[in-house]
Amino acid sequence: MTQTAQSLTLEDISVDYGRGPVVANFSVHVEPGKILALLGQSGCGKSTILRVIAGLLTPSAGSVHFGATDMTLRPPWERNLGLMFQSHALFPHLTVLRNVEYGLRPKKMAKKDSERRALEMLELVHMTRYANVHPTELSGGQSQRVALARALAPEPRVLLLDEPFSSLDAGLRERMRAEVAAIVRQVGVTTVFVTHDQDEALSIADMIAVMSAGNIVELASPRDIYKRPRHAYTAAFVGGSNLIKGELCAANGAWRFKAGDTELAIREANLAAGPAMLAIKPEDVAVDPPPECQHRFRARLEEASFHGPNQRLVWLVESLDGKAIVSRTVNSQRDFRVGDTHEIGWKSSDAVVVEMDQ
């Protein structure tokens, strides 16, 4: 499948229905053939951005470019897009084949060619057998495949996916996720997808834009978003980090983090000295830590819950003003009893200094 993937640029997009901005000064650039995930809770404006790219919503300000072409005021039917909704939105009155063929009709293709192209697309998603079936008879995964084939059939310049996997069951969701990601990469189309599910964003995307209140909090690769977040919001939203409030100080070329009476040595920091937060992932918190864990505290177990492969423990740390620290450890033979006091700790390299929320 050959097609020239195009870059996508949004500049200073604002959307305002008259009751305060839903999206304010949103800018992002996606390289040709890359996958961008818009990750955020419901109501953060991520679907609005998708609608703006699709042309289903005209922004109150800002511009949309596909490659070098200004698309801001172009209607959706002139944008050459593929769009896939959470509901899959297959046309119930058309067969699977006619659904996939739907977007080829405006291209003035010969009937024979468009049908062949549609069948090719169905082959790509392994749905050839269902060509003459009506969408009501398909399962969730199957209708998702058809929706993808339909979106990709007209060789779109940009593929847009709106919470594509949310309507599927947990097991199927993971399989479809891998399958869709593989197909999208094979086709090599520039893709933007919207999700509230961090796993989804981390596993598929090249870039993740973490969104909150109509704007990007942080834009980075999945690895950095997870391992090296810059903002407390990102740290808490992706991976559920423990956040300790305090102050970053620089002394003699070394970074230190002060929380109450406790002072911790920090490996590195991208921030200026001042109020900040320290983020530690629950899985990095060790109980009765080995010696290489430089940050160590006495803590009392407050709460313990069993989660199959691992267990979630909530500790109260006296020296951090009774701050609760969550740890997630692989289940061992060991049983912890609520009320017991243990030592907990983590490596200083696992502790990330992040910017506080405004």
Place this chain on the structure above:
Amino acid sequence: MRQRGWTSWRILRALSLFIGYGFVLGPVLPVVYNAFNASPIFPAPFEGLTLEWFRSVVTSEQYMSGAIVSIEVGIGATALALVIGVCAAFAVVRGPAWIRGGAATSLLMGPIVIPQIVIGLAILEAASQLSFRLGLAGLIIAHAVFVSPFIIRVVAGALEVQGSNLESAAMVLGSRRTAVLFTLTLPMLRPAIVASAVFAFTLSFVNVPLSLFLSPSNLRPLPIVIYQEMINTRTPVLAAVSILLAFVLLLATGLAEKVFRVRILQ
């Protein structure tokens, strides 16, 4: 900013709404205009503003007594139709499968498919077989049967949406079925019941063909009075009385929406 390319759709929409609404509301114009026109002929070119025709409506004894008959029939028919309709709605939504399928549809379609003028005449025939003199009762039952499908439809819709979870919860908590019905189910259906009752009353109030053969000369509802006037003469008074009728009913509908906080339309 405005997106390009929607012009053809905008023109189509404006055109279809203009033609559609023009057609639906067009006939109201000559009535309004003639009701205030000084000329004693209907319809006539404009000769000056007057409220004379409204005055003669309000002071006319036959119009006023017609209105009273209409109110009596409307209230009676609505009450009866509510009993029929609300009970039937429960059966239609929750009853055995044979009711939910065939019986429900024929119940809803029956009075619509059978022409009202025939129902009126037929009830008259049935009563005359028993030498039974129909008074208000004939009018009330005919109107009730005719308006009950509208009540069934609205109440059944609300019942369907409302589901039965709250009732189950109340029963699990120890309420008896009758208590649940009167303290939970029916109060929750109140908006639907009020809305459909207002609609039913209005339909009954303006009806002509059902009442035509069922109204003895001493018991003529307002629309029948107007109808018989209209057969003989065409005067602006007719325009005035029908405007008054429509205005009062639309106002009452609006008021009911406000007072009971329900949506009668939709």
Place this chain on the structure above:
Amino acid sequence: MEVASSARSLPLPLLKKRPRSYLIGASGLGLLPAVLAFGIAVLWPAIAIFQRSLEANPLADPSLVHRPWDNYAKLFSEPLYLDAMIRTLRVSVICTVASILISLAIVVGLTAYRRKEVSSIWIFALIAPILSGPIIIALGWIGLFVNDGIGFMVVNAVRALFGFPEGRVLDTEVAMTIGTIHFVVPFAVLTLYPVARAVPRELLDVSLTLGVRPVATLWRVFLPMCRSGLIAASIIALAMALSAFVNAQFLGGERNLVLTTLVSQLINTFNPTMAAAASAVLVVLGLALVAAYGRILARLEARRT
């Protein structure tokens, strides 16, 4: 563990009855008042009127022999009656088609490509004619159709366009047909509107992004999605058109009778047995047409899937 084993030792109750739903209304007894009322006010009267239709006119010459089906024979042979029946069919069919087209235009204009709910004023304006009754509407059409009224001019302009001579409009079949369409449209709209409103906006959005323009999207997605509403609306429209009375009475005049106005005229001319026969025919016609229509549409539906 212990809970499970002790439960097993409990004796099983003997279930003699089928399990019964505890839900209020599950028995279906709620249908009783409706059945009773329909029996008293529809079924029994229908039988009564049928019986009456077999009798001889009380005012007729008693020396003439009357056979039971004479009234029906007359109905199907005398030009006056035959004419009324054919006109009824013609007007109803035209009204059904026209009112579906008009209500479709209104509903599409109100709902397609809209994200927000339509203001209830728009709906109110459509229902207002139902709520204000048939009299005011008939009066309004009279006002429009009198010589040199707006309706008169429009109809004659259309007539001129197709090469017909100019003529009066009031008291013609044209006026009656237009009036009946007007009577039917609100009911068709009320049936169609909920269906059109429920068409998922996402389907239209997908179609637009796939390169199909708005008007083409209406045709290829919106209308097919409204199918069930169109079917229901056309059945309702047909039934309403058959039973339309007030407009037919005042706009069609004395010479352009349809079955409903024929019934009324027969009563006024003291011929109750013929009126009964015409009524029976009207009911049978209505039931048959609606049933046949439903059958045809069901077959179409079956062929499609």
